[in-house]
Amino acid sequence: MMRASITYVSRRSERVFFGITAGLLLILRYLLTTEEWGRTVNDLIVAQGEWISVFISVGFMVGLISQRGLRENEWLENSPDLIREMAEISLTGVYLFQNGRFEYVNPRFSEILGYSKSELEEMDAWEIIHPEDRERVKDITFNRETGRGSPAQCEARMVTSDGETLWVEIRASVIQYNGAPAILGNFVDITARKEREESDLRHKSEIDLAKRYIEDVLKNNYQVIDGYAESMTDDRARMVVKRMVFEGTEFIENIETFFMLRETPPGEAVQRLCLATVVDQSVEYVRARTSAEILLEGDDPHVLVLASPYLWRALVNLLVNGVLHGSGAPVVIRTSVGEEYALLSVVNRGDPIPVDLIRSLREDYGTGRGGSGFGLKLATEILSSDGCSWWIESGALPGGGEGIVSFNAKFPIAKLNDEEASK
Template identity: 25%
Template sequence: MARALPPNDPAGAADAQLRAEIARRTDAERNLADANARLHALLATASDPVVTVTSVGAVIDWNHAAERAFGYTRQEALGRSLTELIVPPSHRERHAAGMARYLAGGEPRILNRRVEMQAQRRSGEIFDVELSVWPVHTAGGLTFSSFVRDISQRKAAAAALAASEAKYRKVVENVNEGILVTAAGRILYANPRALALTGQDEASAMARPFIEFIHPEDRERVLANHLRRMRGEPVENHYQFRVVHRDGSTRWLEISAVQFDWQGAPSTLNFLVDVTQRRQAEEDMRHALQRERELSEMKSRFVAVASHEFRTPLSAILSSVELIEDYGDRLPPAEQREILGLIKTSVLRMNGMIEQVLMTSKLDSGKFVFQPQPTAVPQLLAQVAAEMDQASRQAQRIAIDCQGVDDARLLDAPLVRHILVNLLGNALKYSPEDRPVHCVATGDGTRLHLHVRDQGIGIPADDMPRLFQSFHRGGNVGNVPGTGIGLHVVKQCVDLHQGAIAVESTPGGGTTFRVDLHAPRVA
């Protein structure tokens, strides 16, 4: 039985306090041992290599992951120099210099942070690692503990990704298609071909809304399609639109696009092909086909007109020749002269028709060239009237009026002569013999205006659209001779003279042709 201590016994109190301190320290040592055991177990089973070395680089801890990563067992590694075990020969000198600098009080470069470097396996293989090193000061001295993570696969994957990106970037930057990435109305990426389509540099292209590069007439369609595509709605693909090049020219592009994510934001990937030449070729083909159809129709009309218009004078010539052949010696001189005059008139008529056909051929083939010369307009009109008067007495019905054209003007006299002869000839031919034909010439500034007005049969409304086509004749001309070439010649001459022609007509009420030509005064 324990003896009770007397009250206020100093020795007893000190003894109790000593026992309490011993128990506390025992518990602390036990807890520390447990913590160390847990720490060692944690490090031993860690998935990454954990290595601890002394200040001179001798290994004092080497876990199982280190064994697997570097190929040395724990027993083989303990006590050996870490530099010899895992530092590649090419890095050992730099590693030793860094350790020496730190131990001498220098600034640490790799401590307490993650760095990427290379390590070496027992087999000699060099691989990439991520290293975290921290110093530990203990009663036994300074040690360094390191977590080492093998990042060779990650680096290889990153290198493969970079190589793949470089390969695809090379492809994208060298394809013949323009490639654009757009979002929120802006261009996020444009390959060199896409930039070349508008003549912009990369900075300029990305600084402006992409809609500004679209031709104004096509902006609504392009923007509407872009917005529908961004909303995920059905939208037309592979359509064409125009862009305005930096040099002011217009180019046709064909687009196909898909919606996708670009840097975490919804965007559109657009593929662009320059189809300007293709559209031009298609347009040229359409014009060629249209021209071919027009030529075919013109040939058909020519055959129809020639078969009719040439038959009449030829019949007159044939019958006149037969009369002379059968009764020539018995015909009075007056009748002989009349028959010969009929032959001459018929030949002149046929010759005139042939000249008009040849004139049309020359105009259509571009053999006529606009060659303006200083010309007195009143004298030119007087010459035309005189020439027509010699050919036909009907020309006496022409009344010419000149206003404001006293000064010489720069014009192509042969073209103007063809215009007047055909317009005045038609006016005489399709109006009664007792009605005048008026020709008025006026000038203002750089323009010369010629008005030819008659009081003839007029032109039906159905014939107006085809009025200037070759070999087209009005539906109301009846038996009035003609080839349907004259107005086509007039239109071609007016176009060559940089002018315009308009017509006003009422069936049975006459016709007025208004010709406006570029003919500036000569100083």
């Protein structure tokens, strides 16, 4: 694309573009002379893509060389100083390749691979390509030179002078050099990116293995144990086993939700949800698994809110916390609906929550009261989705002893579209 844009503009436009491009490069070189700016520019290149300098340097040179029909070493030796500057200060490895040899390499090329300029220009160019990638890169290069439509970009491994393997991304264009096709291109070191990708793949594989283990082993085992508990004649022992099964299965459900939360694309992290549906789903889930008494108070929750699609799991965890750590009194879900926000509170009687536990819920997956604390932390993470907020009110009742614990969450109310408003 860069080549075409240079080929078909006027000479005046070409000079203007040339001046701007060269000016940007000279400014960049100046900035890189200071340590702080050097780090800043380098971070920008790593974060925003390694090919910032590719657009500035090689793309311009390819177009300029092709239009003016420069031959032999004219493109470097007899060109304006600023064109030489582009190649010499480029942040990517720049090269001119023909007939299996490098006719030119820039300093960055030598720096990345550890060979001197003279060594690279004297050696068989294919020696720096990893043996397992060599034939593939040869085919791509041959097809590019003969106009058979190979991609202008590819990834491959190169071998440094020390024998280290680097992953690089190569971009190249065909030019006429010394009366024959040649490849003018450049490359960047993408080893760190490839290592991150491989690490992500390993991590995903490990997560998938853990998911299969949870589904095939843990869940099945808990179901078997729950079945045996039903046949136990000792009521107390049966209740103890069933509570253990309940807490274990809830932990598994939270682990699975944790995985799904991490895999949710950013664009799907917040959705339009009917608050009444979420409340009903959560209450039904907890009532089916415990003997807890749950009361609903406050405004009608039939309103659309913007919240995490896993809001129901957060509410389940808050209800379960109230059931397991409460005094046996009913757990209350209280809703308040305003014009812009809806407030949902889960209130239970029980021991006040220690300040350090409340702090840990905002910091990490800490330990809780007699449990892992994982369910509460997961709930607060879900309640922290964009636009939402949560807080805890906890304190002793007058006279000491038992206290009131209130988990509160505030959600933005979603604007209705015309069809929803008509209903």
